[in-house]
Amino acid sequence: MNEATKQKISQTISASPVVLFMKGRRRLPQCGFSAQVVSLLDQIVDDYETVNVLDDPEIRQGIKEFSDWPTIPQLYINGEFVGGCDIVTQMFEAGELHKALGKEQPNVEAPTLTVSDSAAAALKEALKESGAQAVRLMIDGAWRPGLDLVAPGPADLKIDANGVAFVVDRGTAQRADGVSIDFVAGDDGGFKIANPNEPARVKPLHAKELAQKMAAGDAFELIDVRTEQEAQIAKIEGAKLLNDDVKNYLEDLDKDTVLVFHCHHGPRAQNAAAYFINQGFKKVFNLVGGIDAWSQQVDNTVPRY
Numbered sequence: 001m002n003e004a005t006k007q008k009i010s011q012t013i014s015a016s017p018v019v020l021f022m023k024g025r026r027r028l029p030q031c032g033f034s035a036q037v038v039s040l041l042d043q044i045v046d047d048y049e050t051v052n053v054l055d056d057p058e059i060r061q062g063i064k065e066f067s068d069w070p071t072i073p074q075l076y077i078n079g080e081f082v083g084g085c086d087i088v089t090q091m092f093e094a095g096e097l098h099k100a101l102g103k104e105q106p107n108v109e110a111p112t113l114t115v116s117d118s119a120a121a122a123l124k125e126a127l128k129e130s131g132a133q134a135v136r137l138m139i140d141g142a143w144r145p146g147l148d149l150v151a152p153g154p155a156d157l158k159i160d161a162n163g164v165a166f167v168v169d170r171g172t173a174q175r176a177d178g179v180s181i182d183f184v185a186g187d188d189g190g191f192k193i194a195n196p197n198e199p200a201r202v203k204p205l206h207a208k209e210l211a212q213k214m215a216a217g218d219a220f221e222l223i224d225v226r227t228e229q230e231a232q233i234a235k236i237e238g239a240k241l242l243n244d245d246v247k248n249y250l251e252d253l254d255k256d257t258v259l260v261f262h263c264h265h266g267p268r269a270q271n272a273a274a275y276f277i278n279q280g281f282k283k284v285f286n287l288v289g290g291i292d293a294w295s296q297q298v299d300n301t302v303p304r305y
Contacts, residue, residue, distance in 0.1 A: 005062040013076045018048035018101065021063045022073040026050045028247065030271050033085040034073045036141050039278065040092045041075075044103050077101060089141060093171035094155050108157070108170045111177035113137070115162040119183035119191060123147075123164045134158070134165040139175045145193040147181075202273040205260055205285035207297040213260075214238075220258035221250065225272040226291075230264065234303040236294055242272060255280045262287035262294070264305075
């Protein structure tokens with residue numbers, strides 16, 4: 001890392017009490033890990049500085065050397081390096097992130113769980129065999145559930161459900177009220193966790209399905225999240241190129257509006273679509289395979305690149 005880049009990073013960190021080096025912008029993250037940290041910070045503080053490392057390759061590489069940390073995002077609080085996505089998430093779950101940011105941690109109550117008799121029997125047997133004291137229910141920031149056999153930690157909230165001792169961290173507690181756990185025997189069975197709080201998810205939409213929607217005259221917004229340079233090479237007729245104006249336009253729409261996102265092959269559109277899910281939109285799709293799939297499966301006049 002050259003001295004100019006080091007100076008720029010140092011000045012950026014010292015200029016604001018909270019600085020997040022991320023992929024994308026606060027209102028439009030370009031990777032799931034960056035989106036996760038943004039969602040956690042947004043729950044605690046109103047204002048913080050973000051630096052889009054995709055805008056500057058020297059900053060993207062330099063911040064890794066500066067912090068001696070290999071991945072993005074990276075969070076700094078009051079000039080001190082805090083960590084990446086996993087560490088920030090763990091701090092949030094334990095209430096340590098609130099403390100680091102000078103904010104009071106909100107009171108969190110233990111959630112109500114419903115455990116079927118079959119699930120209770122299976123969990124009791126597992127606890128007996130393992131010697132563990134409790135079952136940990138985990139629901140992460142992406143709403144992915146999990147179960148583990150553990151010893152309770154000092155910050156855990158304890159729950160008894162159908163005779164089974166459960167523990168949850170504070171983050172899970174805020175996402176788990178009303179969760180039901182069932183168990184189905186057999187090769188295709190296992191534990192089934194249903195969460196009524198889980199928000200809408202991005203749905204896949206195949207190229208031919210998009211063509212059918214167009215032919216039927218269905219109402220939806222088609223959004224291209226690629227760069228302007230890519231859009232000049234190839235585009236799907238009617239697609240809006242995502243920029244600040246289009247983002248603001250979309251955010252003002254009714255949350256039942258159907259949104260279809262596409263990029264070159266799919267990953268960038270998935271991240272953009274996930275952002276709009278977080279804004280409350282319920283019918284959000286990602287074009288599987290992106291414009292490349294559209295060119296191969298629907299309209300071969302659209303150039304491939």
